[in-house]
Amino acid sequence: MEFGFLGLGIMGKAMAINLLRHGFKVTIWNRTLSKCDELVQHGASVGETPATVVKKCKYTIAMLSDPSAALSVVFDKDGVLEHINGKCYIDMSTVDADTSSKISETIKAKGGYFLEAPVSGSKKPAEDGQLIILAAGDKALYDEVLPAFDVLGKKSFFLGEVGNGAKMKLVVNMIMGSMMNAFSEGLTLAERSGLNPGTLLDVLDLGAISNGMFKLKGPTMLQNSYSPAFPLKHQQKDMRLALALGDENAVSMPVAAAANEAFKKARSMGLGDLDFSAVHETLKAPDHSS
Ligand SMILES: NC(=O)C1=CN([C@@H]2O[C@H](COP(=O)(O)OP(=O)(O)OC[C@H]3O[C@@H](n4cnc5c(N)ncnc54)[C@H](OP(=O)(O)O)[C@@H]3O)[C@@H](O)[C@H]2O)C=CC1
Ligand SMILES: O=CC(=O)O
Numbered sequence: 001m002e003f004g005f006l007g008l009g010i011m012g013k014a015m016a017i018n019l020l021r022h023g024f025k026v027t028i029w030n031r032t033l034s035k036c037d038e039l040v041q042h043g044a045s046v047g048e049t050p051a052t053v054v055k056k057c058k059y060t061i062a063m064l065s066d067p068s069a070a071l072s073v074v075f076d077k078d079g080v081l082e083h084i085n086g087k088c089y090i091d092m093s094t095v096d097a098d099t100s101s102k103i104s105e106t107i108k109a110k111g112g113y114f115l116e117a118p119v120s121g122s123k124k125p126a127e128d129g130q131l132i133i134l135a136a137g138d139k140a141l142y143d144e145v146l147p148a149f150d151v152l153g154k155k156s157f158f159l160g161e162v163g164n165g166a167k168m169k170l171v172v173n174m175i176m177g178s179m180m181n182a183f184s185e186g187l188t189l190a191e192r193s194g195l196n197p198g199t200l201l202d203v204l205d206l207g208a209i210s211n212g213m214f215k216l217k218g219p220t221m222l223q224n225s226y227s228p229a230f231p232l233k234h235q236q237k238d239m240r241l242a243l244a245l246g247d248e249n250a251v252s253m254p255v256a257a258a259a260n261e262a263f264k265k266a267r268s269m270g271l272g273d274l275d276f277s278a279v280h281e282t283l284k285a286p287d288h289s290s
Helices: 010-021 033-041 050-056 067-075 097-109 123-128 139-152 164-192 197-206 212-222 232-248 254-268 276-284
Strands: 002-006 025-029 059-062 088-091 113-116 131-137 153-158
Touching: 002 010, 002 050, 010 025, 010 033, 010 123, 010 139, 025 033, 025 050, 050 059, 059 139, 067 097, 088 097, 088 139, 097 113, 097 164, 113 139, 123 131, 131 139, 131 164, 139 153, 164 197, 164 212, 164 232, 164 254, 164 276, 197 212, 212 276, 232 254, 232 276, 254 276
Parallel strands: 002 025, 002 059, 059 088, 088 113, 131 153
Antiparallel strands: 113 131
């Protein structure tokens, strides 16, 4: 089975390498072309534009940063739409339901097939093929590409009409971003009140609120180490999109709104390209330490 793959950031690179390792043929494209070099070593071919990748491959996956990138790769000159007639496009980026629906409707109007399939799970699950895939849209296309999803993820969900995958992903990340802020405040409170925050991690891990994120991020946060697995700018994008979903549905989300403010503050401090756990640094800023 041959796949096109557009977007070789933290996630796209790991996912495309996984497909290659499992015997899929992969033709890649990335806006910054030099990022293709490493994958060529793994056996990938390179397409000059999104359009040429779609022309060559029956199935093309995209893993792009945000709604604006997802729209640009489809609608701009040399974009996906130019050769989409009869081809299949699977967008795994985290975007909002409106963006996904706009892409879906246009692709279908031009004779193509569309599936949205955002993922839960970060850099390591992407490297290990342990993502959780939240698909929606064309069910026949979902069934066709399951062999690839089985390589990329540990579990795939088919959630119905386009938009449901995007919404599920945003709800999950809204919870995750809120939890990260509560965790960060807890670590800081423990430290400032004279407790050993390392002991707090042990206590948390034994109780009912033990979870993989606290376990993974706690030790590195205590070392002020924020090498990006999930860039903070993307977490803030997800909070923003989840809050908009809350607006549309008149759901009051004061906790998520406060978490969004903290991520915005972190971005204003120049921390957007670090891991989202760097929101911890906002609590060390002068207005919080006096
Ligand atoms: N990292 C994570 O833990 C997870 C991320 N996600 C989601 O997956 C998506 C990708 O995340 P991640 O890999 O971490 O992000 P990165 O920032 O590492 O990569 C973003 C990718 O998007 C490309 N891109 C950005 N803007 C444009 C544009 N205008 N036109 C074309 N290409 C563009 C980048 O190209 P270039 O190299 O040229 O900059 C790069 O390939 C995001 O939607 C994110 O929210 C979902 C689950 C986990
Ligand atoms: O979107 C991020 C993740 O860890 O999932």
